[in-house]
Amino acid sequence: MQQTPNRLSPFYENLVFERDDNMMIVNFGPQHPSAHGQLRLILELDGEQVVKAVPDVGYLHRGMEKMAENMIYNEYLPTTDRMDYIAAASNNYGFALAVERLLDIEKEIPRRAEIIRVMLLELNRIISHLFWLATHALDVGAMSVFLFCFREREFAMDLMEDYCGARLTHSAIRIGGVPLDLPSDFIDNLYAFITKFPNDIKDYEGLLTENRIWKMRLEEVGNLTPEDALNWGCSGVTLRGSGVAWDIRKEEPYSIYDELDFEVPVADKNDSYGRYKLYMEEMRQSVKILHQTIPLYKESEPGLMAKVPQYVSATKEEIMTDNFALMQHFVLVTQGMRPPVGEVYAATESPKGELGFYINSQGEPYPHRLKVRAPSFWHTSLLQHMLPGHYLADVVTIIGNLNIVFGEIDR
Amino acid sequence: MRAYSNKKNAQAKPYFTDRFYTVPQIPKEDVSSDEIFAADLELLSSKFEISDSFIQRGQLVMIIKPSDIVAFMKVLKDELEYTFLSEMSASDFLEKDGEFEIFYQMLSLKKRKRLRVKYRITQGDAVDTITDVFKSADWAEREMYDMFGIVANNHPYMKRLIMPDDWSGHPLLKSYPLIGDEAGQWYEIDTIFGKEYREVVGPEIRDTKRVDPKDTKNFARVGHEVGYGEKPSNKPTDFGEFQEEGGVPLITRFTKDNQKTLSRRK
Numbered sequence: 211m212q213q214t215p216n217r218l219s220p221f222y223e224n225l226v227f228e229r230d231d232n233m234m235i236v237n238f239g240p241q242h243p244s245a246h247g248q249l250r251l252i253l254e255l256d257g258e259q260v261v262k263a264v265p266d267v268g269y270l271h272r273g274m275e276k277m278a279e280n281m282i283y284n285e286y287l288p289t290t291d292r293m294d295y296i297a298a299a300s301n302n303y304g305f306a307l308a309v310e311r312l313l314d315i316e317k318e319i320p321r322r323a324e325i326i327r328v329m330l331l332e333l334n335r336i337i338s339h340l341f342w343l344a345t346h347a348l349d350v351g352a353m354s355v356f357l358f359c360f361r362e363r364e365f366a367m368d369l370m371e372d373y374c375g376a377r378l379t380h381s382a383i384r385i386g387g388v389p390l391d392l393p394s395d396f397i398d399n400l401y402a403f404i405t406k407f408p409n410d411i412k413d414y415e416g417l418l419t420e421n422r423i424w425k426m427r428l429e430e431v432g433n434l435t436p437e438d439a440l441n442w443g444c445s446g447v448t449l450r451g452s453g454v455a456w457d458i459r460k461e462e463p464y465s466i467y468d469e470l471d472f473e474v475p476v477a478d479k480n481d482s483y484g485r486y487k488l489y490m491e492e493m494r495q496s497v498k499i500l501h502q503t504i505p506l507y508k509e510s511e512p513g514l515m516a517k518v519p520q521y522v523s524a525t526k527e528e529i530m531t532d533n534f535a536l537m538q539h540f541v542l543v544t545q546g547m548r549p550p551v552g553e554v555y556a557a558t559e560s561p562k563g564e565l566g567f568y569i570n571s572q573g574e575p576y577p578h579r580l581k582v583r584a585p586s587f588w589h590t591s592l593l594q595h596m597l598p599g600h601y602l603a604d605v606v607t608i609i610g611n612l613n614i615v616f617g618e619i620d621r
Numbered sequence: 622m623r624a625y626s627n628k629k630n631a632q633a634k635p636y637f638t639d640r641f642y643t644v645p646q647i648p649k650e651d652v653s654s655d656e657i658f659a660a661d662l663e664l665l666s667s668k669f670e671i672s673d674s675f676i677q678r679g680q681l682v683m684i685i686k687p688s689d690i691v692a693f694m695k696v697l698k699d700e701l702e703y704t705f706l707s708e709m710s711a712s713d714f715l716e717k718d719g720e721f722e723i724f725y726q727m728l729s730l731k732k733r734k735r736l737r738v739k740y741r742i743t744q745g746d747a748v749d750t751i752t753d754v755f756k757s758a759d760w761a762e763r764e765m766y767d768m769f770g771i772v773a774n775n776h777p778y779m780k781r782l783i784m785p786d787d788w789s790g791h792p793l794l795k796s797y798p799l800i801g802d803e804a805g806q807w808y809e810i811d812t813i814f815g816k817e818y819r820e821v822v823g824p825e826i827r828d829t830k831r832v833d834p835k836d837t838k839n840f841a842r843v844g845h846e847v848g849y850g851e852k853p854s855n856k857p858t859d860f861g862e863f864q865e866e867g868g869v870p871l872i873t874r875f876t877k878d879n880q881k882t883l884s885r886r887k
Contacts, residue, residue: 267782267783268782268783268784268785271783271784273792273799275768275793276793276797276799277799279632279633279795280799281633312647312678314647440704440705440730441755441756441757442756442757443706443707443755443756443757454730456730461730461733462733545635545636546635548642548644550644550645551644551645552646552647552677553647553677553682553724553737554647554677554678555680555707555708555737557707557728564707566707566708566726568710568724568726570712572644573645574634574635575635576632576634576635579713581710583707583708583726587760588757590760591757591759591760594759595756620783
């Protein structure tokens with residue numbers, strides 16, 4: 211099938227079927243519904259077996275690292291929402307933590323703010339895992355799981371909406387704390403949700419765990435040895451799915467995670483099915499954490515933003531009554547804060563894996579260099595190692611199972 | 622005369638800096654303050670030349686020679702249990718020092734420690750690939766090449782990763798403006814229709830702060846407001862007609878009973 215590209219109809223890059231060696235080249239995406247975004251995957255097939263896979267990314271590139279160099283720190287925070295848009299709170303937190311560590315104000319964050327942050331992070335983890343389960347099950351062919359998951363995800367998103375007014379792009383965790391206290395009925399609604407939710411997890415498991423088709427599609431698909439997982443930079447569930455017990459919340463605790471009682475599930479089999487079971491267990495652990503945060507919240511003293519006038523604006527009341535607070539607020543909004551010269555790398559456990567922010571500050575209101583270590587980026591590069599040897603039908607399972615989100619791959 | 626623009630750094634600058642402002646530094650602690658890092662450093666400095674080492678915010682930072690990197694990574698991975706490459710990339714110090722700084726962010730799961738290896742190269746120099754030691758560096762090095770134009774020697778597939786293959790320029794250089802250089806701004810038009818179509822299509826508005834004074838659907842000119850979509854006018858807006866008695870400072874005719882109050886959000 212010879213193509214003649216010209217200016218007005220550019221080279222139609224999709225298919226060149228005939229090759230001398232009897233291999234077939236298939237372009238998977240970038241508009242494939244199971245690619246979970248704009249992933250173009252160039253597959254070399256021998257019959258139905260993948261011989262070589264070349265992922266091609268960049269279709270959602272918005273130059274976020276470039277934007278960071280042209281924005282003051284607070285201005286950049288809403289941009290981080292658009293990276294992993296399924297779990298915006300964890301991006302906000304990752305960035306806020308990196309800046310707080312740069313400023314050395316981590317210990318100044320009020321306790322109530324930390325508790326609200328953990329609530330939002332874990333709620334967001336549930337939202338993200340539900341989204342993963344819904345789309346992954348849909349890819350593999352289980353339509354009803356998709357509908358069930360989105361039903362419960364809606365409750366969780368309503369809680370998020372009650373708190374900050376947004377459902378996807380929260381910007382609810384700020385540098386220095388959180389902007390708002392919980393609304394009056396939030397705790398009751400949250401409690402209602404987390405008491406009901408474990409039963410819903412049981413429903414999903416009833417539909418999937420012993421389902422013959424689900425097991426056939428997932429078991430022994432996407433095997434990943436622990437050595438390979440580390441070598442390819444895998445983190446989060448993908449790493450724990452290979453039997454490596456590493457959860458940053460547990461190993462390098464940040465926020466109030468060292469006070470909370472939760473377990474880190476680890477799979478004994480290195481396949482997609484093991485990772486599926488981990489996701490289900492992680493949702494239960496998130497529920498467990500949320501249960502613990504409710505009494506902690508009730509005991510905590512009011513206070514939401516760190517009191518560091520050099521870097522963080524005062525509260526609204528102070529700004530409206532105290533002239534000096536108003537002046538400082540004005541400077542912080544128009545010029546931005548000026549962190550000390552130095553570098554910091556802060557890693558957090560986002561629902562997808564290790565989300566790290568590297569910030570190189572040269573003492574200016576703009577970061578000199580900001581690098582986002584997005585877990586999905588490294589998981590996508592893993593595809594070229596993982597896919598060869600699998601059948602075409604398994605490609606969708608593996609892509610879905612790795613839980614990649616293109617907002618944070620291309621940034 | 623055309624306004625001066627700094628070609629080496631086209632990024633945003635603070636519009637005001639206090640003359641007497643001194644920039645604080647993040648303290649650099651001595652490596653001997655941490656036992657594990659001190660032992661690591663001792664082994665490494667017996668094999669490699671380490672020009673500087675310190676602990677910053679709990680992470681060991683080491684500055685090495687560019688030519689040592691592959692062997693250095695092998696020792697880190699095999700002997701010191703830093704088995705995980707968290708991140709690697711470069712930062713642009715071309716304006717200040719004429720150099721790129723390459724950093725490798727490492728993690729040891731067993732020791733629960735993170736360290737950073739850094740070195741500097743001049744523009745045009747290539748780095749050695751570490752894909753033989755860490756497979757994950759494959760894409761990271763490609764991204765670095767894409768964004769900074771730093772080539773990694775012996776890389777299996779040194780090609781742009783995020784930008785299109787026929788893109789010109791490397792976007793994360795400080796000399797590259799945020800709205801793109803000329804080739805970047807006209808990329809789609811040039812590749813699909815050809816350069817002569819630039820005039821037909823016209824430039825794209827890439828400056829997010831730009832306001833079109835003739836556009837009354839999205840913007841209101843302060844002091845000269847007109848109705849939605851109407852022609853812009855230079856006449857100052859008369860607010861009197863919307864206000865009581867030609868704009869009194871106090872509202873006198875307000876009665877609470879006449880007002881409609883929504884009991885819930887619509």
